[in-house]
Amino acid sequence: AFARLVDAWEVHFAPLAAAYAAVEPPASVKVAIDRRLFTSSASTSGAPSGRLWTSLAFWRGLAAAAIAALAVYAVLPYVNPPVQPPGTRLVASLSADNSNVKYLAVYDAARHEVGLSLVSGDRGAGKDFELWMIEGKNAPVSMGVIPAGQTARMAVAPAVQQKLAQGAVLAVSLEPSGGSPTGQPTGPVVAAGDLKGI
Incomplete structure (x- = not known):
């Protein structure tokens, strides 16, 4: 059923494709596509990803975590004040x-x-x-x-x-x-x- 649907659409769009000559892509394009799609994550995990350091979401998350840690550090002495030993x-x-x-x-x-x-x-x-x-x-x-x-x-x-x-x-x-x-x-x-x- 799906194959018949694909054939019907190919017939429908064939007149549009007839206006252009077929071009074979360079072999380097297929190699680059295969490398991006099918290389294992283990082989690239050792190298730092350039996208992480330029990611806006990463820096916003890091800033939010730092502000939260600073707030806890600043408020903790007031929530749980140090207790003086009895009798001092x-x-x-x-x-x-x-x-x-x-x-x-x-x-x-x-x-x-x-x-x-x-x-x-x-x-x-x-x-x-x-x-x-x-x-x-x-x-x-x-x-x-x-x-x-x-x-x-x-x-x-x-x-x-x-x-x-x-x-x-x-x-x-x-x-x-x-x-x-x-x-x-x-x-x-x-x-x-x-x-x-x-």
Whole structure:
């Protein structure tokens, strides 16, 4: 049935072909067609295809993949923030019944520093506040003069770092300008509080 259909179309178009002389194609054309159609992909896979590197779809896909990877890299820290190990921060509310001086203290063990925020109170002219660490029944250990201002950060000495533990007491005394001359509190303790884990 198909062969009869082909014969019918050849008869129909034969008058058009009669106007042109038949030409034999060069042998190189048949060889080139055979090579493009019938060479195995294994023999050409070693050579890079020039079409891939000039393909617009390839470069668009590569750009989309790079943007997606960058977006994941940029957003991941916010989706899953790093967790600090428990017990690396301790907090204390420093106050006393007979004083209007109040501080909030945060000890960051990872940074080895104490952050202080003055909530209320004033040191007065010619005076300084000094921070002390008290461990159990031991003598107070000076952590230094608290810098003037609403907030302050104080580095913690290695010897004090080892002693600071949950339950240690931080205290603030009112001292002469420059701090205690004796290495022990000489003025009144105006604020104190226990360090607790957060």
